[in-house]
Amino acid sequence: MSDLIKIFVAAFLINNIILMRFIALCSYIGMTSDVGQSVGMGLAVTFVTVMASAVTWPIYYWILKPNGLEFLEILVFIVVIAALVQLVEFYLKKSVPALYHAMGIYLPLITTNCAILAVTFDQITYNYNFVQSIVFAVAVSLGYLLAMLLLAGVRQRLKNSPIPSFMMDTPILFLTTSVIAVAFMGFAGLIK
Amino acid sequence: MKRLFGVFVNGLIVENPLFIIMIGLCSSMAVTTTVANGIGMGVALTFVLVMSELIISLFRNLIPDSIRMPIFLIVIAAFTTIMDLEMKAYFPVLSKSMGVFIPLVVVNCIVMGRVEAFSSKQPVLDSIFDGFGMGLGYTWVLIALAVVRELLGNGTLLGFQIMPSSFSPMIFFILPPGGFLVFALWMAASNDLRRKLLAGRKPEPTQDSCCTLPENGSTEKA
Numbered sequence: 001m002s003d004l005i006k007i008f009v010a011a012f013l014i015n016n017i018i019l020m021r022f023i024a025l026c027s028y029i030g031m032t033s034d035v036g037q038s039v040g041m042g043l044a045v046t047f048v049t050v051m052a053s054a055v056t057w058p059i060y061y062w063i064l065k066p067n068g069l070e071f072l073e074i075l076v077f078i079v080v081i082a083a084l085v086q087l088v089e090f091y092l093k094k095s096v097p098a099l100y101h102a103m104g105i106y107l108p109l110i111t112t113n114c115a116i117l118a119v120t121f122d123q124i125t126y127n128y129n130f131v132q133s134i135v136f137a138v139a140v141s142l143g144y145l146l147a148m149l150l151l152a153g154v155r156q157r158l159k160n161s162p163i164p165s166f167m168m169d170t171p172i173l174f175l176t177t178s179v180i181a182v183a184f185m186g187f188a189g190l191i192k
Numbered sequence: 193m194k195r196l197f198g199v200f201v202n203g204l205i206v207e208n209p210l211f212i213i214m215i216g217l218c219s220s221m222a223v224t225t226t227v228a229n230g231i232g233m234g235v236a237l238t239f240v241l242v243m244s245e246l247i248i249s250l251f252r253n254l255i256p257d258s259i260r261m262p263i264f265l266i267v268i269a270a271f272t273t274i275m276d277l278e279m280k281a282y283f284p285v286l287s288k289s290m291g292v293f294i295p296l297v298v299v300n301c302i303v304m305g306r307v308e309a310f311s312s313k314q315p316v317l318d319s320i321f322d323g324f325g326m327g328l329g330y331t332w333v334l335i336a337l338a339v340v341r342e343l344l345g346n347g348t349l350l351g352f353q354i355m356p357s358s359f360s361p362m363i364f365f366i367l368p369p370g371g372f373l374v375f376a377l378w379m380a381a382s383n384d385l386r387r388k389l390l391a392g393r394k395p396e397p398t399q400d401s402c403c404t405l406p407e408n409g410s411t412e413k414a
Binding site: 020021022024026072073075079082112113117118121122166169171172173174175177181182185 | 214222292372375
């Protein structure tokens, strides 16, 4: 149990996927102009990441590895995730229309979201078992949600602040991110 | 010839993927702790970009429009796998220090964006020049970032000691927050220069299409 908590805290705070590992920055900058939108995107990513991990782990250990096809990892994972996102979209549209309207519009953006692919590769690199993989996926995507929410909150304030014309638009966002990342450095000692 | 040159320069400055269109940001900050890593990543991405653009441009009239995205993905993934294996074989140290960012080239918006926006419609030669232009545009930004970060954070350039021994390295620049800071300052400088150059002329709107929702709410394109 304690190793699961360690994996969770490490992936959620210490190695936060956006602030410490620079993964999924495009959607971090592109989707945080509105708090509601950033939460929707965060939840959609959480949902798909966990599902993708649950699918790619068995594929790697039960199909690719016994046949010596590990080098096909990149090709197989990206195709599986793209297909999965399509299936999820169809299913939600048909069966849970309310949920589809809340997060369905973010689903097409998710296929090319680096966070999901990075999680599936990391689980293989770190030799996690199935339960550890799922915990890791949940933690990483909640860390993604947290970082999105933090920047979306700050951006509400930035709208009404006098920003030096030199730093207008995107540079100020990266400067803000730098300050948030400094704060997250403080979590580094949390796990021995 | 002049047209090809225009296509080439376009990626270097006018539509620089990192500073202007703002795509492919992830790897740009993660690998630029040393100049060697920056160059390695730049070359790797340029290879995947040029080869994918070449292949897709060759087959652009044969690919059915409705399933073009999966086909693009598979072509890009194939070249990423080739590049990943080559790097592991010939540059194991470099490959290890870049870690997960090499396989992540497959979802790098630069490759997908250029293939979709450019080489699925343009002739082969133009596509190759566009690939080289965009790849070099990406590489020079990586080198610019890495020079600042390695010099201030470690006192070295390409592993050689540059700063005098009395200089104490500012570790901050090697750590993630330093990456964001250096990128913010470089981008601000580049935008400022662009604003001054374009003063009087109306700058065209720039935004990345693969990571934001389209304005009219239609989701078909992404």
